[in-house]
Amino acid sequence: MTLLRVENVSKHFGSLIAVDSVSMTVEPGELRAIIGPNGAGKTTFFNMISGFLTQTSGKIIFADEDISSLLPARRVWRGIARTFQITEVFPELSVRENLRTAVEVTAGYRLSPWLSQDGDNEVRARVAELLDVSGLAEKADRLVGELAHGDQRATEIMMALALKPRLLLLDEPTAGMGDQETYDITQLIRKLHRDQKLTIVLIEHDMRVVFHLADRIMVLAEGKMLAEGTPQEIAANEIVQAAYLGKAAA
Amino acid sequence: MGDIDINKQAPNVVVWLLLVAMPFWLPAIGGYPELGTRVVVLGLAAMSLNFLLGYTGVLSFGHAAYFGLGAYGVGMTIRYLMPSTGAGILVGVITGTIAAALIGPLIIRLRGVYFAMVTIAFGQVFFFIAFRWNSVTGGDDGLTGWTRMPLNLGFTSIDILHSPRVFYYFVLILFAIAVAIMAWLLRSPFGRTLIAIRENERRARFLGIPVDQHIWISWVISCGFVSLAGALYALLNNFVDPRALYWTQSGDFVIMAVLGGMRSFWGPLIGAAIYVVLQDYLSSETENWMSFIGLFFVLVVLFFPRGVLGMIRRKVAS
Numbered sequence: 001m002t003l004l005r006v007e008n009v010s011k012h013f014g015s016l017i018a019v020d021s022v023s024m025t026v027e028p029g030e031l032r033a034i035i036g037p038n039g040a041g042k043t044t045f046f047n048m049i050s051g052f053l054t055q056t057s058g059k060i061i062f063a064d065e066d067i068s069s070l071l072p073a074r075r076v077w078r079g080i081a082r083t084f085q086i087t088e089v090f091p092e093l094s095v096r097e098n099l100r101t102a103v104e105v106t107a108g109y110r111l112s113p114w115l116s117q118d119g120d121n122e123v124r125a126r127v128a129e130l131l132d133v134s135g136l137a138e139k140a141d142r143l144v145g146e147l148a149h150g151d152q153r154a155t156e157i158m159m160a161l162a163l164k165p166r167l168l169l170l171d172e173p174t175a176g177m178g179d180q181e182t183y184d185i186t187q188l189i190r191k192l193h194r195d196q197k198l199t200i201v202l203i204e205h206d207m208r209v210v211f212h213l214a215d216r217i218m219v220l221a222e223g224k225m226l227a228e229g230t231p232q233e234i235a236a237n238e239i240v241q242a243a244y245l246g247k248a249a250a
Numbered sequence: 251m252g253d254i255d256i257n258k259q260a261p262n263v264v265v266w267l268l269l270v271a272m273p274f275w276l277p278a279i280g281g282y283p284e285l286g287t288r289v290v291v292l293g294l295a296a297m298s299l300n301f302l303l304g305y306t307g308v309l310s311f312g313h314a315a316y317f318g319l320g321a322y323g324v325g326m327t328i329r330y331l332m333p334s335t336g337a338g339i340l341v342g343v344i345t346g347t348i349a350a351a352l353i354g355p356l357i358i359r360l361r362g363v364y365f366a367m368v369t370i371a372f373g374q375v376f377f378f379i380a381f382r383w384n385s386v387t388g389g390d391d392g393l394t395g396w397t398r399m400p401l402n403l404g405f406t407s408i409d410i411l412h413s414p415r416v417f418y419y420f421v422l423i424l425f426a427i428a429v430a431i432m433a434w435l436l437r438s439p440f441g442r443t444l445i446a447i448r449e450n451e452r453r454a455r456f457l458g459i460p461v462d463q464h465i466w467i468s469w470v471i472s473c474g475f476v477s478l479a480g481a482l483y484a485l486l487n488n489f490v491d492p493r494a495l496y497w498t499q500s501g502d503f504v505i506m507a508v509l510g511g512m513r514s515f516w517g518p519l520i521g522a523a524i525y526v527v528l529q530d531y532l533s534s535e536t537e538n539w540m541s542f543i544g545l546f547f548v549l550v551v552l553f554f555p556r557g558v559l560g561m562i563r564r565k566v567a568s
Binding site (some may be wrong): 030050053071072073076077081082084088089092093097102104105106109110111112113114115134145156159160163164 | 281439442445450452455461467503
């Protein structure tokens, strides 16, 4: 069964066509990378999948359900979680509190005025598990706003993971990071994909990361899909090389 | 969370000791019982506002509307319906809460200054009704001809009218219940979703929190407690006039919350205490007392942006 099917979505901002009739299908367990030059419409495309923006035309089918017009929170409930290009966390709360909020919402406690002892134990155990996976356990009680960029990003990814997503959307997970941080985040994503069989779609500029992680790659340029295929196919594609990879290598 | 931390409990113990003992120490430093009651009542109003402002990150400039509905609710119930303080408070709180619940869906999608402006606008609607509807509300002269009634507990009756001290404790008990409920909610999973919205609305939304719905609930809770404060305010004065509904009254609540520190639970109570005491002292010295409060407010905002309590906290931490 196809997990995500995007059918001919377009987004117009006035006379600007940011995304022009792009389609994509993602199979369960796949790690898909979306690449393309700045202004190619990658983030706009992402925003339409997550519900941050509404498409001008086209359809988004998730697990056989048309989610094209659902609000973001409802898409989250169906299993789509995302991170942002500029990290979105709760800066004045600790890592533990950030994760705890995500875990509680996912466990269905968002409106609860209290939590039973069992519920509390369950939440704490899940938070501990996420801290463990992320390697953030030592920094659990520090305010997220005071952490290094890479750790903030890791916190955001773990919050998205706390939602037990069926599809994880990562918008430039390594943007603005040094080599070591990029390596750590790449390893984390790889671990989530391999160990938890998580379906991931990511936008990424760093080609080392893309070719290291992706099962399939989609190339966008000027709002249109330029090419789609395995990393080998994309690397060998002349149109892509001319439009994008050539420039990146130069 | 859940664990009891002595250091964190210390401020609570201090605040409650001071409040419970207030009728005994306040006269010694030149205060009088009604002053203490005013602090507690306006403190409750400011803390209720802060449930929305400090813990959900939403600024309302229209809380006087619900404060006033609570005040008129209790006054009109005792005057026209039945001479019962309890029933009056109930009617006041229910009226204020229902009004907030109905207005909520019209405003919760707005943010920032737009939300503040629209809350003012709705507040002014209630002000003009109270101001114009002379025959029922007493118009500009206010609603007179009623007083708070003895509390009838069945087996005994408590006179809260003649003893300011008894009335103070009556108010303090309701204050304690309201504040305990707010503190309880803020420590709950629901409370954490509100703080999440304050911290980062976009992230909250993409955690699957329907943000508008949660802001609506926070708004209704906040307005419900502010209408309780309004009811107690009317009972304190045995009187209510349209100024309780006027938008400047909303501004006073915001000033109290910011003055005391809107990121701390007790901050708005401290702010209310400073405001009430300054007002009481200055208004007997000069007609322009508001200028001095304004100046004090500006100084606090400039030099201690986290309010008086925020400043004290930092001192303690360093």
